[in-house]
Amino acid sequence: MHPKSAATQGSLIVAGVLLALSHSPLRGETTPTLPQGSERQGPQVDLGHPAQAQKDEGHEDWWHRLQDWTIGMLGGVHPHEDERGHEDHLEPLALTLFTERTELFAELPPLVLGEASELLLHLTRLADFKPVTEGEVKVTLSGGGAPDESFASPAPARPGLYRVKVTPAVPGERRVRIVLGSPDMQDSHDLGVLPVHPDQEAAEAAAGADIPGGGIVLLKEQQWRSDFGTAVAAQRLLRGSVPATGLLRPSADGEAHVTTPIDGHLRPAPEGFPFTGMRVAAGQIIAYLVPQLGGDTDVAGLELGVTRAASARDLARQERERLDALWQQRSIPYREVLQARSAEEVTDAELAAASKRLAQVKRTPEGEGAGVPVRAPIAGVVARVQVAPGGFVEEGDRLFHLVDAERLWLEARVAEADIGQIRQPQGVWFRAQGFESVFEVSTRNGARLVAFGALVDPESRTVPVIFEFPRPDPRLRIGQSVTARVFTGEEQDALVVPAGALVNDAGAEVVYVQAGGERFERRLVRTGLRDGEYVAIEDGLSPGERVVTRGAYLVHLAAGAPAEAGHGHAH
16 A cells, blocks of 8 residues: 555544444444343334433444544644524525536525525635635626626635625526636636525425435545545546566666776776766766876886986987988988888887876876876766775776666566567566656656567566556656566457546456545446556446545544534535
């Protein structure tokens, strides 16, 4: 299970306590004991005994107090906690509407001519499923051959909840429209045509319409305080795949081991000695290797060799210039001029060699390090340093390990039994531990197939499939193990939901469908292909239905609580 946010964990704890307490007797209550030898026969019928009625009333009050505590733990309160008595008002109509930007959960009491009705409007941002915290909400009544009427609330009474008092001045059928205007969002919801009753008696007479109810309750306050989210079940093209174990490796030309060509002592470059994680450019000097002097050779002797070579070079130059002048007078053969020029070139080379030998053991006046420069063969980062500055190394010793982590290889090993399902590998998706999302590697996002093994490994009985791809997330590391699925080439157009919507309930796959703003239904589904973060639903769900994708387990726990545990709004 992937790590959940702190808000989700807190919600799960509260819901777990709620579920546990829902099956426990109240403090101070005892379970009735039947006489020995007797047993209950049939259902127990409430005969209206006063003591029992008092106990039931106490139980209901206890659940309401527990619900208050639960909502308080999640940072919410009851929006209907006011001085009005619920029994004196008609049941409000609950509507839930969605746009691309927001979700509106509206509780609408009957509209009566000349009487003030308070509309409770819960607005949720679909970008993060958090409450709308600022902006004006305007309610407009239009149509019916009468002028438009507008009523507004300049700001939410609490985050996400707007209270708008509407006093209609015209009876009849009126179209109700909700408009949100905030600094960062403009949105509107059309609630359709609703009646404005001429009087209270007409409103009561029309109150026989069915009011949606039942199901699993998770209040808006709880949703906003939790790691919660929903998505619409929709048709999508899925690709078949087979499981594989994977390993992230550097590409073939993205890894280099820097070794020493000679024996000597290692000295740092002017920029400092390389360290793990240091970025280097191709050809950059990262250290100097000072050769070990042999025999009687010392720095003074090397300096003397440079002086002798410079003197010999000067004499050779003077001799060549003298012979050039004689040749101009045709006093000597041209062969002697050629010999002088050759001798000058040799002395130049000897001086250069002597200077290099001296530079390997002595710093230059410009401050450059002494020794043979050790250069980075590739651009990348230092993955490992295997020596210390000043240490003595021998020819062939490894000094540094460099890698280019911007392009990776994914080596996925497919089981021998699944190879027959792969026609031609077109891609793979993988998941790394500690990452909530999956990563897709395919030719559509810059990857290429490097190899599809022709030999089954005799020990693991697997075949490697290797893809090269640009690193999609800088947190991915070379050498990281991943679980992968290689695309087989099979494609299917199916109804899909995000994989996070599925909950394993006693071995059965279950999703929770949002039937209303705060009400959910448990659905048993049959799943099919899985492609990355999406799973095909073959039965149990219809296109367009909205399912819980984040916080599904919280709804699952709420499903085990009594119906009164969700009583937060008086519908």
